[in-house]
Amino acid sequence: MSLQKEVVEKRLAHFRSRMVDKGVQHTLLWDPDNQYYLSNYDAISYSRPIVLLIDQKEMKYIIPALEEDHAKERAIADHFYIYHEKIQNNHLDTDYRTPLHTIINDWEKGAVVGVELDILPASVYQILRDQGFQIKDIGQDLIDLRAVKDEEEIYWLEQAGRLSDAALSASFANVKAGMSELEFDSHGDQKLLELSSKEFSGLIVGYENWTCSGIERSAMPHLYSSTRKYEENDVIIHSRQVWINGYRAENERTFFIGKPTEEQKKCFQLAVDAQQVGFEMVKPGVKAKDVDIASFNVFEAEGYGQYVQHRIGHGLGLSEHEEPYLRFDNDLVLEEGMVYTIEPGIYVPGVGGFRHSDTVIVTKDGCRSITKYPREMKDLMF
Amino acid sequence: MSLQKEVVEKRLAHFRSRMVDKGVQHTLLWDPDNQYYLSNYDAISYSRPIVLLIDQKEMKYIIPALEEDHAKERAIADHFYIYHEKIQNNHLDTDYRTPLHTIINDWEKGAVVGVELDILPASVYQILRDQGFQIKDIGQDLIDLRAVKDEEEIYWLEQAGRLSDAALSASFANVKAGMSELEFDSHGDQKLLELSSKEFSGLIVGYENWTCSGIERSAMPHLYSSTRKYEENDVIIHSRQVWINGYRAENERTFFIGKPTEEQKKCFQLAVDAQQVGFEMVKPGVKAKDVDIASFNVFEAEGYGQYVQHRIGHGLGLSEHEEPYLRFDNDLVLEEGMVYTIEPGIYVPGVGGFRHSDTVIVTKDGCRSITKYPREMKDLMF
Structure with a gap:
């Protein structure tokens, strides 16, 4: 299923009015997520550039031949410029820069x-x-537009959240010492794909997991899942993002195999409490920085502030991490329809890492989480 | 397991001598795969920039605080510049541009x-x-260096190839009408993670699948796997990349559920034959373009040249697609130790898409495939 045409056209109208406000005559977009947002076309584009050009009258796509059918089926655009890569077509454009030059040669001299x-x-x-x-940089305008989600986006975010919960349930139903981080992930993956295949047809579903097990690995916030096997008394942070129709939910839980130590219990509870403060802070009118600082202060009050390494959360939607960020130096005022992860964490050498992450939508007077897997210690000991 | 220190240092020495040849005093690297290649540090870096700076004397890394431990454990570097994102450290650098300015302010005026x-x-x-x-652009130098693989790299590529074959076997062992593209993928994923967990400890393994089923979807070369369910008499292209310790193998098969039509049989056989010509062409001293053209001519001779949409193959190693490409306009001469996919394909409206992909290493007098799943029709009908 594709996004509704009128939804995408509304976004495009907003973007064009931003261009006018900024005195920008032409826009050249490179980021696939920005392109998808404004055109409904989700390309796979790593070694063959795809370029979207927008002005007040037209939208033009530069597309490699092997994406031509897909692009024409999906993209809301007025013109397609195709470049080729076979000898039979070597009299045509064979590099994306050729149509790019053709297009920009028509632009007014000195245009913005x-x-x-x-x-x-x-x-x-x-x-x-x-x-x-x-x-002129127009990146911030796209960040601003994408930050406030429309109904269509919220629907898919909610589906992603629900599916991510099901995946976590399946991973936890199978957890045991001796299995690797990657095997743990794979139980959730399989459930996710089975369930989404049952419920939807012809939709793209994807996922990414980072599972860091043991004191040393869990204390590093950013590691890919590995073949390391779970041991008795491990502390583990399982991080999962799920996306459907482009939209993502992030769902992370810290859990234990066997018995946590007293200090691990304390750190775990601090992370839960700091997250709870985050949930309670998020509402329209509050500044991004104040959510981060309030949550940080939960750790700081107990002498654990030094073990914080990152902001409390990031925006979420089409990209893994989206601006704006819930960060101590961001004066942005939260609005209804924004989507954030709430994921305060501490990483204590010799003790382990402790972080849950949930994805929340800012509502009229607070926020609601689209990820609902249990967060308490009693639910996360195996 | 990390790459051997001396292997990485040898690469770095080659790169530094390229810098001298080019008159480049300082290099700033942004691409995570290039960074990994020269430093042994595989970062997850999407919303927090990581920058590697190299001159003849030193290697400097700009790193976000949450990657500090990981970077210091893994990276071969002389200095780390850490930037922070919590209020407790707001007297320190809180943006990667601050250490970047510090570093470049020390560079000679007008340096290259x-x-x-x-x-x-x-x-x-x-x-x-x-x-x-x-x-000055130094991208091509990294492409050149990375194109010829060393022994360490070839070892991991071979592991990736073998694991990808096991994954394909598991997917095909479970294939049936009514299952979705994503469910088909997931059988292979699970086998891959189980097997790699058994054989290796503490290693990163990953994968990516694109499975396009049915006449319409298989005829588009670039689509993510979806929840579309296999139907009787579907033609399907299953594409899988597997990576271990950073190194990737690509393994793709076209297959059928039920009975192919006469034209589908013909197209399938053409793709097999064109791939065989590719395998036979690849050897040191041959030009990249000649492999592509010879393979294309198999389709062209039977009147199917118009349905070719892409080059015969791309380089492979750390990135999904690496230059150099086996493309009709590339005069590059192949060398022992290069790695390419061989994947000629045709995409015929109303008939379907037909493409196998295998990953080959250029040997002294030919090439050998690191992916070995059967390629003939009789092995690919279910």
């Missing part, structure tokens, strides 16, 4: 071009600069 | 700085340019 300055490759930036265009 | 021009974000390019440095 909007780009995602933190994403656009330097080589493409050089092409625009060498043609004498003025370049 | 090597960057990956097709990867580096425009905003970082601007920082370097605004400081008056001369910027």
Whole structure:
């Protein structure tokens, strides 16, 4: 199923009015998630660039030949410029830069071009600069637009949340000492794919897991799951993102095999309490920084502030991590429809890592979590 | 397990001598795979930039606080610059650009700085340019170095190939009408994780599948696996990449549920024959273009050239697709130790898509495949 056409067209209208406000005549978009958001076309694009060009009148896509059918079936766009990679078509464009030059040669001299300055490759930036265009960053506008989710997006986020809970249940139903981090993940994966296949047809579902087991690995917040096998008395952080139709939920739990130590129990409870403070803080009108600081203070009050290594949460939607961030230096005021992870954590050498993550939608007067797996110690000892 | 220290140091020495040849005094690397290749540190870095800076004397890493322990445990580097994201440390650097400015302020005025021009974000390019440095593309040098694999890399590639074969066997052992593309994938995933967990400890294993079923979906080469359920008489392209310790094998098979039509049989056999021609062409001294053209001509001779949409193959190693490409316009001469996918395909409207992909290592006098799943029709009808 694709996003409703009118939903995408509404987004595009908002984006175009931002362009006008900023004095941007043309926009060149590189990020696949931004492209999907404004065109409904979810490409696989790593070694063959796909470029989306937007002005007030038209939307143009530069597409490799092997994506042509897919793009034309899905994308809301006015023109497609296809480039080829076989000898039979070597009289046509064989590099994405050829149609790019064709398109920008038609632009007014010295026009203002909007780009995602933190994403656009330097080589493409050089092409625009060498043609004498003025370049303006339009990345923040896309962040702003994407930050507040519409009904369509919230529907898919909720599906992702529910499916992620089912996956966690399946992993935990099978957990035991001697299984590897990756085997633990795979029980959840299988359940997720079985369930989503039963409920939906013709939809893309995906997932990513990072499971860090044992005192040493759990104390590092960012590691891919490995073949390390669970041991008796391990502390483990299982992190899972699930996406459906592009939209993601993040669902993470710290759990134990066997008996936690007294200090592990204390750290676990602090992480639960800090997360609870986060849930209670999130509502429209509150500043992003205040959520982060309030949650941090739960650890700090007990002398564990030094073991915090990261912000309390990030935006979520189409990308793994989206701005805006719930971070101590972000003055952004939260709005209804924003989506954040709430995931305060501490990483204590010799003791382990402790972090749950849930994904919440900001509501009219608070927030609601789309991930609901139990969070208490009693539910997370195996 | 990490790559052997001396292996990585040898790579670094090669890269530094390339820098000298090019007159590049400092290199700034952004791509995580390039960073891993030269430092042995495999970061998860999507919303927190990690930057590697190399000159003739030193290697410096800019690292977010939550990666500090992991980086210091793994990376071969002389200095680490840590940036933070909690209020307790707000007197320290809280943005990666602060240490970046500190480092580049020490560089000689007007120095030549090597960057990956097709990867580096425009905003970082601007920082370097605004400081008056001369910027040179060093991306091709990394492509060249990475293209020829060393013994360590070939060992892991072979493991990845063997594991991918086991995954395909498990998926095919369970295939039936009524199961979804994603469920088919998941049987292979589970086998892969079980087997790799049994054989290795403490290693990262990952995978990616794209399974496109039915006439319409198989005829589009690039689609994520979906919840679409297999139907009687489907033609299906199953594509799997498996990686272990960073190194990837690609393994793809076209298969049938029920009875293929006469035209589907013909197209399938053409894809098998075109791949065979590819295997036979690959050897040191042959040009990349000639492999692509010879394989294309198998389709062309039977009137199917118009249904070819992509080159015969891409390089493979640490990234999903690596340059160099086996493409009609690439004069590159193949060398022993290079690794390529051989994957000619045709996508015929109303008939389906037909493509196998295998990963081959260029040997002294030919090539050998690290993926060995059977390729003939009789093995691929279910």
